[in-house]
Amino acid sequence: MKAFHELPVPEISASPKGDKMKPLLFKSMSRYFVTAVLCMSAVPMFAQTAPPPSLQAAATAPAPAAAPAGPAVPNNQDYRLGAGDAIGVQVYQSPDLSIDARVSESGVISYPLVGSVQLGGLTIAEAEKKIADALRSGGFVKVPQVNIVLRQVRGNQVAVLGQVSRPGRFPLETFNTRVSDMLAAAGGTTATGDDVLIVTGQRDGKPFRKVIDIPALFLNEKSDEDIVLAGGDTLYVNKAPMFYIYGEAQRPGPYRIERGMTVMQALAQGGGPTVRGSQNRLKLHRRDASGKVVETTPNLTDPVRPEDVIYVRESLF
Numbered sequence: 001m002k003a004f005h006e007l008p009v010p011e012i013s014a015s016p017k018g019d020k021m022k023p024l025l026f027k028s029m030s031r032y033f034v035t036a037v038l039c040m041s042a043v044p045m046f047a048q049t050a051p052p053p054s055l056q057a058a059a060t061a062p063a064p065a066a067a068p069a070g071p072a073v074p075n076n077q078d079y080r081l082g083a084g085d086a087i088g089v090q091v092y093q094s095p096d097l098s099i100d101a102r103v104s105e106s107g108v109i110s111y112p113l114v115g116s117v118q119l120g121g122l123t124i125a126e127a128e129k130k131i132a133d134a135l136r137s138g139g140f141v142k143v144p145q146v147n148i149v150l151r152q153v154r155g156n157q158v159a160v161l162g163q164v165s166r167p168g169r170f171p172l173e174t175f176n177t178r179v180s181d182m183l184a185a186a187g188g189t190t191a192t193g194d195d196v197l198i199v200t201g202q203r204d205g206k207p208f209r210k211v212i213d214i215p216a217l218f219l220n221e222k223s224d225e226d227i228v229l230a231g232g233d234t235l236y237v238n239k240a241p242m243f244y245i246y247g248e249a250q251r252p253g254p255y256r257i258e259r260g261m262t263v264m265q266a267l268a269q270g271g272g273p274t275v276r277g278s279q280n281r282l283k284l285h286r287r288d289a290s291g292k293v294v295e296t297t298p299n300l301t302d303p304v305r306p307e308d309v310i311y312v313r314e315s316l317f
Helices: 016-048 053-060 124-137 179-185 214-219 263-269
Strands: 086-091 099-102 108-111 115-118 146-152 157-162 168-171 193-203 206-213 234-239 242-247 253-256 277-287 293-296 309-314
Touching: 086 108, 086 124, 099 108, 115 124, 124 146, 157 179, 179 193, 179 214, 179 234, 193 214, 206 214, 242 263, 263 277, 263 309
Parallel strands: 157 234, 242 309
Antiparallel strands: 086 099, 086 146, 108 115, 157 168, 193 206, 193 234, 242 253, 277 293, 277 309
């Protein structure tokens, strides 16, 4: 584009007609001048205009890296269907074959076109494959895509009873649920609960019973006592062994026996002797092997046994 001073200037005639056309020429030149200035100023403006920062960032930002896929969970860790479980079976593009069913006591469900299907003891993936194979082999669906949803767990349950915060029945939602997991689900033991629990059930068709030390489950780095539970197991926490203290004690009454508790510690549990009592004048009532109550004078370092009764006598002075 030429500069304004290089543009040709039209000649104006000195004739009378030319005098009449002077205003028109002046208006045309003014319009031409304004148009030229606008065009010249617009060229650098468009040339220097940069894209918005947001567009620049989007253009220069690297593409996000794909997240690494997590390890696949083995099939043997999936939940296995049991009697009483409520499931929903869905077949892709076959709404007539999508049903809700409950696993019977014998582990079967009744499925359209196929009949009875044994699903008890199978994982969700195995049950889906079994129904899909039955539909394919029967010629009902060429390429069946079966999806099973576990709606309610009633089959594989464990009962937790005794001195726990929330006794009841709890489902085994995973294959490797252990004693510590189920004890946590029940809220742990109460203040009067024992330090051991008893697990009963069946293993390989035979009765099973195991006594487990509860503190060892958590104090040891890896405890062999933390066994894997099976459907139908029962966990029972008995009441902790108690001892009794009365007489000239600050707080007479029954107390829980702690591990390795001595007579002195039992006396301290009861608040110690009153101003009229004496720790040197104690009497201990304990049952012998025949069930007879025997009265003895204990030492302060003697161990306390369940159902012991400690009597704090008055001081002689």
